[in-house]
Amino acid sequence: MSSGRPRATSRSTIAEAATELFLERGFAETTIADITQRAGVSRSSFFNYFSSKSAVLWAALDDAIHSAVEALRAGAAPSAALRAAAVHIQADSLALAIIHGSVMGLSDELADERAIRTGILSRAVSDSLVSTGMARLEADVHAAALSATVFAAIWAWAASDAPRPALSGLVDRALGAAGASR
Amino acid sequence: MSSGRPRATSRSTIAEAATELFLERGFAETTIADITQRAGVSRSSFFNYFSSKSAVLWAALDDAIHSAVEALRAGAAPSAALRAAAVHIQADSLALAIIHGSVMGLSDELADERAIRTGILSRAVSDSLVSTGMARLEADVHAAALSATVFAAIWAWAASDAPRPALSGLVDRALGAAGASR
Structure with a gap:
């Protein structure tokens, strides 16, 4: 996967949003819905890149x-x-x-x-x-x-x-x- | 609470019964109730010695x-x-x-x-x-x-x-x- 393609950007956007939320709220209190909302992506987009929050x-x-x-x-x-x-x-x-x-x-x-x-x-x-x-x-x-x-x-x-x-x-x-x- | 056996014997009796059942049925399919029934001890006796099946x-x-x-x-x-x-x-x-x-x-x-x-x-x-x-x-x-x-x-x-x-x-x-x- 080369950098600059939409796929790579979505993936890193999700990872950044998740990491921010883990820092703000803690890992256990952050849901996948919180992450997709913050990242501005759909739930199916999340599962395109990651199998779970962890x-x-x-x-x-x-x-x-x-x-x-x-x-x-x-x-x-x-x-x-x-x-x-x-x-x-x-x-x-x-x-x-x-x-x-x-x-x-x-x-x-x-x-x-x-x-x-x-x-x-x-x-x-x-x-x-x-x-x-x-x-x-x-x-x-x-x-x-x-x-x-x-x-x-x-x-x-x-x-x-x-x-x-x-x-x-x-x-x-x-x-x-x-x-x-x- | 106690079956009347010495403590050391109860512990090993429970462990033997559990191991037999894990072999016969598999670990996931064996319940703590199965183990206490086979060992002839109460549920509280089981938890006297072990915190879980594992x-x-x-x-x-x-x-x-x-x-x-x-x-x-x-x-x-x-x-x-x-x-x-x-x-x-x-x-x-x-x-x-x-x-x-x-x-x-x-x-x-x-x-x-x-x-x-x-x-x-x-x-x-x-x-x-x-x-x-x-x-x-x-x-x-x-x-x-x-x-x-x-x-x-x-x-x-x-x-x-x-x-x-x-x-x-x-x-x-x-x-x-x-x-x-x-």
Whole structure:
């Protein structure tokens, strides 16, 4: 999807309206009707871009995770698959939610949703390591460290003062901590 | 209220009845009323031991996680806190659920619940590492690997043929993979 097309504009308009409302009222108190009214779009337009209220925050990251899982299944090396996915993440709504999680009433939800996605990525990485001959126990532990890199980098990126460092640099630093060269 | 059995026996009777029913009917189709009827205990007796149907599987592990988080907050070294917690886990119902997850209709729930608990432990370990001076990014990555050790060990233990190896030995092996000596 190229920038400047109507689709991209509607999508970002919805995401901006939703993020504003989450900040003003809290996540739980904001309805999809509130979001479509603020954004000036129809309900069907909302569901054209997002499957749920929560997806406004997570859709960009979920697309990147989906790409990484596909790449791992196709035989990509774990650190390369994670680095490639992280480069394409455009997660401004999520970054705002991370910074303002307590104002939005989202701290617990963010932690659980982060953990579930770390688990999805970790299982894919573990399967990939097992397919190269590593035992499941060791694969699970290495996979947990590798998949945590993407989330540690996003959280560090969101928490950074402007101008934010490049997400890819933080991913490389996190991969270094995970001993990705092993 | 009590069926006259000692407390420890009631708890294990309820857990056994629940696990049988999850195997026979699936987790979603089993009600708490089904479990109390099979176990021959009252509803209030069930809630004396477990907060929910799901807690029958997770209560033992959650107790161990709670102990580990408390130990970390009190200043215990991460690998020591995780090893101490793992030694005390009595998770036979969970082990059966891991082995028979697809029969019980529990595969997705097990994966998400495992991920959420890994996240809880990981945040406690990361906070502990940050308090010793490690940067959050590196702490998150090391914490993910360390907290994954407990779950990797439990899943490996559940999947082992009888006689099962000691869980503590598997935890030590997983801690080795996580580079716990760093």
